[in-house]
Amino acid sequence: MCLSSRTHDFLQALPKCEHHLHIEGSLSPTLLFRLAATNNIALPSPAIDPAFASPAALSTRYEQFSSLDDFLHYYFIGMSVLLSSADFESLAYEYFCRAHADGVHHAEIFFDPQAHTSRGVAYDTVVKGLSAAQERARKDFSISSKLILCFLRHLPAGDAKQTFNAAQALGHFSDGTVAGIGLDSSEVGFPPELFREVYISAKDGGIRRTAHAGEEGDASYISGALDNCHVERIDHGIRVVEDDVLMKRIARNKTLVTMCPLSNVRLRCVQSVSELPVRTFLDEGVRFSVNSDDPAYFGGYILDNYCAVQEAFNLTFKEWKYIADGAIEGSWCDEERKSALLQKVQALVAKYE
Numbered sequence: 001m002c003l004s005s006r007t008h009d010f011l012q013a014l015p016k017c018e019h020h021l022h023i024e025g026s027l028s029p030t031l032l033f034r035l036a037a038t039n040n041i042a043l044p045s046p047a048i049d050p051a052f053a054s055p056a057a058l059s060t061r062y063e064q065f066s067s068l069d070d071f072l073h074y075y076f077i078g079m080s081v082l083l084s085s086a087d088f089e090s091l092a093y094e095y096f097c098r099a100h101a102d103g104v105h106h107a108e109i110f111f112d113p114q115a116h117t118s119r120g121v122a123y124d125t126v127v128k129g130l131s132a133a134q135e136r137a138r139k140d141f142s143i144s145s146k147l148i149l150c151f152l153r154h155l156p157a158g159d160a161k162q163t164f165n166a167a168q169a170l171g172h173f174s175d176g177t178v179a180g181i182g183l184d185s186s187e188v189g190f191p192p193e194l195f196r197e198v199y200i201s202a203k204d205g206g207i208r209r210t211a212h213a214g215e216e217g218d219a220s221y222i223s224g225a226l227d228n229c230h231v232e233r234i235d236h237g238i239r240v241v242e243d244d245v246l247m248k249r250i251a252r253n254k255t256l257v258t259m260c261p262l263s264n265v266r267l268r269c270v271q272s273v274s275e276l277p278v279r280t281f282l283d284e285g286v287r288f289s290v291n292s293d294d295p296a297y298f299g300g301y302i303l304d305n306y307c308a309v310q311e312a313f314n315l316t317f318k319e320w321k322y323i324a325d326g327a328i329e330g331s332w333c334d335e336e337r338k339s340a341l342l343q344k345v346q347a348l349v350a351k352y353e
């Protein structure tokens with residue numbers, strides 16, 4: 001289905017909250033090659049992996065991921081070109097410019113400190129750059145934003161605890177520099193309960209909590225994250241439909257599921273967007289938001305994801321209002337900001353209905 005220009009305009013103007021965006025996943029092949037040259041970082045030789053022959057060859061390779069792990073291989077190589085605070089600032093500011101054009105008003109951004117500290121880039125260097133971009137986005141576009149510190153689940157839980165302690169020692173959770181914690185990277189074989197201890201510390205410290213669960217892993221990863229890690233959100237979560245009792249629990253508790261349609265297709269979790277449980281979530285009253293995950297790798301930013309959902313499900317304005325309201329209510333911003341955003345959604349929908 002091709003969207004009418006009125007529908008496209010509506011989707012563009014709809015006030016959006018993005019909750020599932022890995023800032024390192026917004027690194028385009030062009031910027032990747034440019035930073036590799038500037039920072040003197042050796043990329044894999046094209047003789048070994050032809051994807052590294054040029055930005056165009058890399059983009060083509062990104063269209064052929066076979067799984068989450070296949071993608072992660074490129075994702076970790078890609079971010080190795082980021083060295084200075086200025087690199088992180090320009091990466092994040094570029095994301096904010098694009099997000100603003102797509103109608104994002106509030107963004108909660110994941111970052112992977114362990115993937116940087118393990119190659120000698122200090123945690124503080126990363127956070128300084130990201131925080132500077134957040135401040136510019138607030139001034140230039142009135143975008144409010146939060147940072148979510150993700151732990152890499154393929155690494156030992158002790159490493160996650162060390163990372164958590166380092167952020168806490170700098171006062172980053174108490175002063176609001178970092179709003180919460182998340183869990184990402186390879187899912188199957190690395191269940192959330194491995195990270196129970198660090199999540200309990202976060203809960204005891206009043207720190208917000210989310211985790212990737214039910215992307216490639218089955219529904220037990222979702223219940224594991226809720227029961228052991230006390231998460232307030234589920235990232236991806238599409239496999240919740242395999243457990244009706246769990247889905248009803250998530251609906252009842254208004255646990256936000258952060259869905260990433262184009263990502264799920266590129267990583268072969270589903271064959272097409274039409275297979276995603278959008279209709280089921282609407283029917284069952286599951287709260288969910290629509291997000292871009294790693295837009296530079298998966299062929300689209302947030303508006304592309306909204307449009308893909310519309311093409312597959314032909315939703316009404318009222319259904320989009322339900323999604324937009326849920327995204328606002330599930331955000332980690334203050335009540336004043338939420339009610340201002342809810343009013344903007346209401347005003348737009350009234351204009352179109």
Ligand SMILES: Nc1ncnc2[nH]cnc12
Pocket residue numbers: 022025068075184185186212215263293294
């Ligand atoms: N889709 C995804 N799943 C798990 N970890 C990730 N890191 C970046 N994108 C991810």
Ligand SMILES: [Zn+2]
Pocket residue numbers: 020022184212235293
């Ligand atoms: Zn993700």
